[in-house]
Amino acid sequence: MYVCICNAIxxxxxxxxxxxxxxxxxxxxxxxxxxxxxxxxxDHAREILREGHAKQPARPPTLYVPVPA
Incomplete structure (x- = not known):
């Protein structure tokens, strides 16, 4: 569905x-x-953006593990 008619988005x-x-x-x-x-x-674009983020799975945290020299 078109959200932004001006720019066909x-x-x-x-x-x-x-x-x-x-x-x-x-x-x-x-x-x-x-x-x-x-x-x-x-407003509609913001709503769709929020919905898009709500459906994305959470990213696992990045861990820093020092490597002995």
Whole structure:
């Protein structure tokens, strides 16, 4: 479904950007141009972004293990 009519951005585009690391509306604007025209899609884009992050599995913590020289 189209979310941003001004720039022809779909919900799938936003979910893909979320999976690639976009974590806020500013990041979406930089990557996709969403909400850069009239701005009426900003709230819906944020909602889809939140949904995308909620569905992503948590990343395991990165551990630092020193290696003896």
């Amino acid at each position: 779909t919900d799938r585009d936003i979910r893909r950007a979320a999976a690639d690391g976009a974590d806020n509306l500013y990041a979406l604007q930089s990557r996709l141009g969403v909400a850069a025209g009239c701005g009426s899609c900003a």
